[in-house]
Amino acid sequence: MSHLVRSELLKQRTTRTTLLLLVWMTALILLVTLLHVLSLSSAHISSLDGQLKVVGWGTGIGALFAALLGAMSITSEFRHGTIRPTLLASPRRERVIAAKLLAGALTSLLVGLLAEALTAGIEAAGLAARGIHIHLGAADYLQLLAGGAAAAALFAAIGVGIGAVVRQQIGAVVGLCVWLLLIETTLIGNIPSAGKYAPGAAAGAIAGAIQTQSASQLVAPVLGVVLLVAYAAIAAAAGTLATTRRDVA
Amino acid sequence: MRDEQLTTVNAVPGASGVIDSADAVVTVRGLSKHYGDFVALDRLTFTLTAGTITGFLGPNGAGKTTTLRLLLGLAEPTAGEALVFGRRYRDLEQPTGMVGAVLESGDFDPGRSGRNHLRMLALATGIPYERAEELLNLVELGRAADRPVRTYSLGMRQRLGLAAALLGDPELLLLDEPANGLDPAGVHWLRGFLQQLAAGGRTILISSHVLAEVAQTVHSALIITSGRLAGQVQLDQLEDGARSLEAAYLELTGTMS
Numbered sequence: 001m002s003h004l005v006r007s008e009l010l011k012q013r014t015t016r017t018t019l020l021l022l023v024w025m026t027a028l029i030l031l032v033t034l035l036h037v038l039s040l041s042s043a044h045i046s047s048l049d050g051q052l053k054v055v056g057w058g059t060g061i062g063a064l065f066a067a068l069l070g071a072m073s074i075t076s077e078f079r080h081g082t083i084r085p086t087l088l089a090s091p092r093r094e095r096v097i098a099a100k101l102l103a104g105a106l107t108s109l110l111v112g113l114l115a116e117a118l119t120a121g122i123e124a125a126g127l128a129a130r131g132i133h134i135h136l137g138a139a140d141y142l143q144l145l146a147g148g149a150a151a152a153a154l155f156a157a158i159g160v161g162i163g164a165v166v167r168q169q170i171g172a173v174v175g176l177c178v179w180l181l182l183i184e185t186t187l188i189g190n191i192p193s194a195g196k197y198a199p200g201a202a203a204g205a206i207a208g209a210i211q212t213q214s215a216s217q218l219v220a221p222v223l224g225v226v227l228l229v230a231y232a233a234i235a236a237a238a239g240t241l242a243t244t245r246r247d248v249a
Numbered sequence: 250m251r252d253e254q255l256t257t258v259n260a261v262p263g264a265s266g267v268i269d270s271a272d273a274v275v276t277v278r279g280l281s282k283h284y285g286d287f288v289a290l291d292r293l294t295f296t297l298t299a300g301t302i303t304g305f306l307g308p309n310g311a312g313k314t315t316t317l318r319l320l321l322g323l324a325e326p327t328a329g330e331a332l333v334f335g336r337r338y339r340d341l342e343q344p345t346g347m348v349g350a351v352l353e354s355g356d357f358d359p360g361r362s363g364r365n366h367l368r369m370l371a372l373a374t375g376i377p378y379e380r381a382e383e384l385l386n387l388v389e390l391g392r393a394a395d396r397p398v399r400t401y402s403l404g405m406r407q408r409l410g411l412a413a414a415l416l417g418d419p420e421l422l423l424l425d426e427p428a429n430g431l432d433p434a435g436v437h438w439l440r441g442f443l444q445q446l447a448a449g450g451r452t453i454l455i456s457s458h459v460l461a462e463v464a465q466t467v468h469s470a471l472i473i474t475s476g477r478l479a480g481q482v483q484l485d486q487l488e489d490g491a492r493s494l495e496a497a498y499l500e501l502t503g504t505m506s
Contacts, residue, residue, distance in 0.1 A: 007373035014365035015358055081356035082366075084323060085413055088350060089373040091322050091339035247324035 004095055008073065008103035017072055018107070022114070025065040029118045032057050037126030045127070048135035049214050055116075055123050055136065056209035059148050062115025063203045064180045066108035066152035068173060070159025073100050074239075075169035083248055093244045097164060101236055104156035112152025116144045116207065140208060147207030147221065154232040158199060161235025165242045185212065192217055202227040272299050274421050274452045275320065279329035282315050282476075289315045290476040292329065297454060299420075302447045304463035304470035305456040306498060312476040313456040314353055317423050321350055333421060345374045345417030351410040353425040353456075359399035363390050363409045366398065367416065376416050384412035388442075403430040411442070422446065422453045428462045440466055464494045474502040 012018045036054045037045065044050045074097075077083040090096050120141060127134050136144075159176060166172040180200050188195030189212070195201055196219050204210025205224025219227065275297035282290040290312045297303055305313050318324045319331040322338035333348050334341065341347055357366055367381035385394045388408035398406065407427060414422060427443075428436050443466055447453055457463045463470065464484065472479045479501035482494060 003375050004373055007369050010365065010369045010372055011361075014362070014369065015360040017360070076358065080358045081352075081354045082358050084352055084354065084356045085370055086373070087323060088321060088348075089345055089370050091341070091344055248318075249324075 001095060001099065004090060004099035005102045005106075007089075008099045009106070012069075012073065012103065012107055015076075017076060018069065021065055021069055021072075022111070025061060025111070025115060026118060029058060029061055029115060030122065032061070033119050033122040034126065037123050038130075042130070042132060046132055046135075049216075051123065051127070051135055052140070052209040052215055053212060055119050055144060056204060056207070056213065057211040058116040058119030058144070059151060059204050059207040059210045060180065060200060061119075062112040062148050062152045063155040063200060064176065065115065066104075066111045066155040067159035067162070067176045067180070069108060069111060070100070070104035070156035070161075071163035071166075071172040071176060072159075072169065073104055074160055074163040075167060075172050078167045079169045087248060094240050097160065097236070097240045097243055100160045101157050104160050105153040108152040108156035109149045111156075112149035113145055115152065116148035120144060143208040143221070148203075150225070151203035151206045151228060154228045155199070155203065157232035158235040161232070161237070161239035164239030167242075188213055188217075197227060199228060199231045202231070273297065274299050274334060275454065276330070276332040276335065277316065277320070278332075280316065280319060280326055280331050281328040282312075282319060282324065283327045288476055290319070290326075293473065293476065293478055294329075295471055295478060295481070297452055299452050300447075300450050301469065302443070302453045302455070302467045304467040305454050305473070306458065306460065306463065306470050307473040307479070308502060309458060311473045311502075313473065314425055315476075316473075317350065317352065317425050317454075317456065320423060321348070343374075343417065345370075345376075345419065347417075347419050348421045348423065349414030349417065349419035350423040351407070351414045351425060351427055353429065355406050355410060357398040357406065357409065360397050362395050362397055363401065363405075363412075364394040366409065367412060370413055371416055374417060380416060381412075384415055387415075388412045404432065404435040407431060407435070407439070415446075420451055422451055424453065424455045426457055427455060428457060428459060436462060460495050460498055470494060470498075472498055472501045479503075 033054065040050065045054065077086055086096060087093060124134055162176065163172045166175065184195065184198050184200040187198055188201055196217060201210065201213065201218055202224040204213055205218040206221055206228065208215055218224070273296040277293055277295050280290055280293040293312065293316060307313055319326050320333060320338065338344055338348065364381065364385060367384065368378055371378060371381045385391050388411055390405060390408055390412065393401065393405060398409065401409065428439055431439060443453060455463060455467060468484055470482045470484065472482065482497045484494065
């Protein structure tokens with residue numbers, strides 16, 4: 001099993017996809033965080049709640065790119081046909097999916113960490129430039145970094161599962177973006193009682209912050225972990241079934 | 250080895266009476282594959298014994314690639330079985346050490362280098378990187394090994410595919426249209442390369458729709474059309490190699506009026 005994980009990690013390193021995802025993520029975080037921290041009124045951003053909502057963009061964007069990384073680790077194999085040599089080398093398909101889950105989760109720990117650190121850093125710099133006191137404490141930052149990394153790792157698993165079911169690269173990427181950026185935001189904005197149980201909101205609960213949502217409207221961190229683990233398990237199971245039951249063209 | 254070859258079933262459409270011997274490397278028995286109403290393979294039966302080079306001939310769409318995919322466990326048969334070394338591919342302990350395959354689709358990530366393509370497959374099967382280097386030299390890709398595959402010519406891709414198939418030093422090679430798109434020098438290189446591999450006692454199945462290419466390399470030819478076995482030809486029993494293979498092919502596939 002460990003050699004399959006190492007093979008998957010090598011695959012991640014040997015195309016430009018991973019690097020491009022990280023560049024795009026950094027650019028998006030820079031843009032979004034700067035926009036918020038510089039344009040929001042002092043009244044909005046001087047409170048702990050306001051500052052959490054801005055730094056929470058790191059959670060959402062980190063989760064999104066972790067899911068994309070996971071999804072592309074399998075959809076790119078279907079797109080370019082490398083799934084065939086991959087399955088010839090390891091005909092036990094459930095092992096291939098398991099290796100992709102592990103490799104995706106490992107790399108996404110770093111993706112989540114990077115996303116949260118960037119957002120927190122840019123926000124702190126922006127606030128300092130505007131002369132606004134930072135209300136976030138060491139405990140907040142710790143939860144943000146650790147929680148954001150863990151949430152991203154679980155989102156990578158969700159991405160692998162969805163990618164294995166959908167197989168089509170564009171379909172999986174668009175689906176994940178639409179879900180996290182549009183549907184979840186709409187859901188939690190309009191029906192918060194249900195929306196707080198959605199995967200993105202659960203990631204916010206784990207990290208202590210997600211964009212546009214106050215921590216007070218999210219579930220407890222432990223429940224967030226339980227929810228996100230459950231989502232990841234369901235996606236992984238669906239992806240494994242879809243891969244073991246269907247032909248590879 | 251030549252006279253130990255499988256039963257000749259000349260011009261027996263849908264022949265099914267081939268008895269698989271103990272040393273059958275490939276056993277295809279009553280193999281069918283349907284896609285909805287479309288019948289890609291219809292009760293195909295044949296066996297390959299160790300040490301033979303067999304051509305797998307038929308028009309485009311005859312079911313050659315489908316047969317290889319079923320043999321390799323990439324797809325599930327609708328009926329019948331496709332076995333390598335008496336077992337399903339997925340049940341082999343060390344599949345890449347027994348079976349190597351080059352599929353027609355040329356399965357590379359265009360952004361990945363040839364060297365890394367081999368390395369990711371070597372890692373997955375616990376094969377040391379030195380073996381990948383050895384093969385890069387063997388297929389004469391050493392100098393291009395660090396370039397992304399998107400910069401490779403068709404011939405270089407075919408050679409990279411061969412190198413990947415040989416990573417585990419398999420006893421059986423399944424090659425899908427390996428000469429496709431090669432220039433004359435590439436075809437010449439490939440022929441020599443395959444003969445060298447065969448001399449080492451390997452069993453090789455080469456699918457092709459280019460008869461002249463196969464005629465100079467193979468011992469016998471399986472001819473299929475519309476998913477059925479049209480017949481099997483022993484090349485050493487033909488009077489005039491390539492030309493009579495062509496006649497047999499045209500007759501068996503019904504493309505001669």
